[in-house]
Amino acid sequence: MRWLPALYVAALLVLEPLTPVEWPVSFVLIALPLVTAFAHGPVAVAGATVFAIVLEGVLAGTPCCAGRSVGYLWDRHYVAAYICTALVGVLGTILAAHRTRRERTLADVRFVADIAQRVLLRPVPHRIGRLQMESLYVSAAAEARIGGDLYEAVPTRYGVRLLIGDVRGKGLLAVETAAALLGAFREAAHDEPALPALADRVETSMNRRATLLGGSEVGERFVTAVFAEIAVADPLVRVVNCGHPPPVRIRSGEVRELDSGRSAPPLNLGMLVGEPYHVDTYSFLPGDQLLLYTDGITETRDAAGTFYPLLQRLRSWGPLPPQDLLERLHQDLLEHSGDRLQDDVAALAVCLSAGEPSVPPPSPAG
Structure with missing residues (x-):
């Protein structure tokens, strides 16, 4: 699970130049913060969000991607994708923080249960x-x-x-x-x-x-x-x-x-x-x-x-x-x-x- 975000990005980079349409596969980077939240903490999710927005911009502004003759760095569709990625990143950061707290609570409960078992x-x-x-x-x-x-x-x-x-x-x-x-x-x-x-x-x-x-x-x-x-x-x-x-x-x-x-x-x-x-x-x-x-x-x-x-x-x-x-x-x-x-x-x-x-x-x- 910890390597899932890297595998997700690698698969996207492989598909991007193979997509024969005028819109890039980079749109799916919107989900990267949530993918990262499965196994990483809020700091890693925030970093993945920034990375996803930057990579979206790089892919959108590169003319050679998907057979495009010009880049679309500031096209309104891509700007909307940047905003959506940021919003999903905020949500993913909150979810990661909540998951981390729950895991710590569970670890504490299991520790207490282990002590209770040794006594009982x-x-x-x-x-x-x-x-x-x-x-x-x-x-x-x-x-x-x-x-x-x-x-x-x-x-x-x-x-x-x-x-x-x-x-x-x-x-x-x-x-x-x-x-x-x-x-x-x-x-x-x-x-x-x-x-x-x-x-x-x-x-x-x-x-x-x-x-x-x-x-x-x-x-x-x-x-x-x-x-x-x-x-x-x-x-x-x-x-x-x-x-x-x-x-x-x-x-x-x-x-x-x-x-x-x-x-x-x-x-x-x-x-x-x-x-x-x-x-x-x-x-x-x-x-x-x-x-x-x-x-x-x-x-x-x-x-x-x-x-x-x-x-x-x-x-x-x-x-x-x-x-x-x-x-x-x-x-x-x-x-x-x-x-x-x-x-x-x-x-x-x-x-x-x-x-x-x-x-x-x-x-x-x-």
């Missing part, structure tokens, strides 16, 4: 003891940085505790809900010895917040989530599913959804059922990998409306390191959707390697 969705540690971890977050909105999808990994005395969730809805309310949920999880993960108790405590925080917000949609402010815990010493992973897509365990020769069919309701809807959370336990051996993800992945559609076949893709790829897995997943989603993701995407990949216990000794604070 801070990067997970690449390694905790024997666990290798990577995270992925992609917003469906081109200019957005954060939304209602969330993830977290917290090392505790009970093991590494993982969370992935998806807040209902979009916008500021979804971001605020995600922030409240993450804050409750980060605090309670160190205190609650049992995974169901951790989920119950987080839901209590969500219920309290929904009540304080008030309004007619208190019961609809819910979050689907998966709580997972990779034990300190035992080769196990424990899962509490609250209405969320089940995690996937990737093992050499096997890709399996960890779904017992006993998922609890989403957070903030559990009070409608009143049943305790159920924990499912699965083996998790060295070399195994756990993939937690939001439904933005499995609900991604191609041009024909076909959902993304996550399990099929994972089986075809075979075991991959966490970083390579998420990079390949991201690229494959873009190819499947034609670079048009319909929903936010979040994923968390955890791999257990051989070695010492998977969790370092807890800090004095727990």
Whole structure:
């Protein structure tokens, strides 16, 4: 785009001597200020306006152009073109100034959003003891940085505790809900010895917040989530599913959804059922990998409306390191959707390697 004005002038200079009429192609220079305003600031647009008027005069006053025997430098039609170019230049300068201000505002907003994302969705540690971890977050909105999808990994005395969730809805309310949920999880993960108790405590925080917000949609402010815990010493992973897509365990020769069919309701809807959370336990051996993800992945559609076949893709790829897995997943989603993701995407990949216990000794604070 920055070279567009130069290309525009070059094309005009090529066409000018080839035009077999008594009026020059230089009239189209009237648009040069607006062409310049697409990618340049107001000073450049003002300079392009002066250049366009001068070049119009040069071309109009040159007899050899377009087969003319005399020049028409001060012909009334050309004088009108000079005036029109000046007026368009003023308009282009104003538009360029407005565009520049908007771009600066957008850059500031994106900077603030980047900072907010680092606070809300801070990067997970690449390694905790024997666990290798990577995270992925992609917003469906081109200019957005954060939304209602969330993830977290917290090392505790009970093991590494993982969370992935998806807040209902979009916008500021979804971001605020995600922030409240993450804050409750980060605090309670160190205190609650049992995974169901951790989920119950987080839901209590969500219920309290929904009540304080008030309004007619208190019961609809819910979050689907998966709580997972990779034990300190035992080769196990424990899962509490609250209405969320089940995690996937990737093992050499096997890709399996960890779904017992006993998922609890989403957070903030559990009070409608009143049943305790159920924990499912699965083996998790060295070399195994756990993939937690939001439904933005499995609900991604191609041009024909076909959902993304996550399990099929994972089986075809075979075991991959966490970083390579998420990079390949991201690229494959873009190819499947034609670079048009319909929903936010979040994923968390955890791999257990051989070695010492998977969790370092807890800090004095727990």
